[in-house]
């Protein structure tokens with residue numbers, strides 16, 4: 622069920638060192654159920670390693686695709702962060718409902734805790750507010766299912782007053798950022814724009830609004846949300862296509878044709894890919910420039926969580942840029958973006 626990894630999945634070097642241990646989250650909870658392994662055992666067996674040569678973080682074990690497919694098709698078929706963008710969850714009403722219904726004996730307890738944490742940490746300037754920042758247990762991020770309910774009840778009225786509009790780049794706003802759009806325009810001109818991965822949380826609507834020709838690139842997915850990801854009974858991608866009327870390009874079929882999209886957005890996706898260099902070469906056949914958003918795990922908690930096979934930072938992107946003879950741009954700054962890093966290959 623797990624394959625031992627002997628070489629860096631990007632540069633194939635076999636020189637690496639221990640980087641960090643894992644923490645529990647929703648995916649480790651589900652994987653431990655599927656694999657019938659105690660969650661603590663699973664979490665301690667899998668480690669994050671760091672490649673000496675290209676700097677990529679990768680796992681000592683690759684969990685077989687079929688278990689991830691089970692998670693993404695059956696256990697968590699709907700991408701939680703994707704569906705939350707544009708949902709009504711970041712609201713006083715929904716917060717009240719969660720606080721009222723939260724109960725340690727309820728089977729939905731863990732989910733409610735995570736939702737409460739997500740709402741509170743999406744409030745603008747969350748980390749500077751004493752009535753709020755306790756919720757992540759003094760960590761920069763915390764997907765665990767523990768919450769001080771007494772404190773929540775004590776603070777709930779102060780918290781609900783602050784629930785108005787979610788901060789940019791947080792769970793309920795996604796990557797549809799006007800500041801990011803302006804930044805990209807300043808860097809280069811582009812007429813066509815595509816995305817792959819989750820159709821719900823990116824810049825497709827905004828790009829269309831700004832007159833760009835938009836596309837979605839469909840890839841056969843095992844390690845990511847796919848056909849069973851639905852909004853109101855309709856597949857997420859179909860739902861988005863109905864709203865925005867974009868063309869769907871097939872990742873495979875299209876790769877040898879001459880048409881290239883000017884700019885391709887790959888947001889929080891690269892870390893799901895088993896063979897990253899092959900994937901990146903293929904992206905390069907589909908698009909002229911690529912903009913990547915990845916977790917800024919180094920300044921967060923140095924954790925690359927169980928559902929992510931790799932962790933990306935400047936060094937591995939430089940390695941890729943050199944191999945593909947591309948230039949790298951990485952100076953996007955935004956106070957709400959600190960949990961992420963942005964890299965452009967052009």
Ligand SMILES: [Zn+2]
Pocket residue numbers: 629630631632633634672673674675676677
């Ligand atoms: Zn490497």
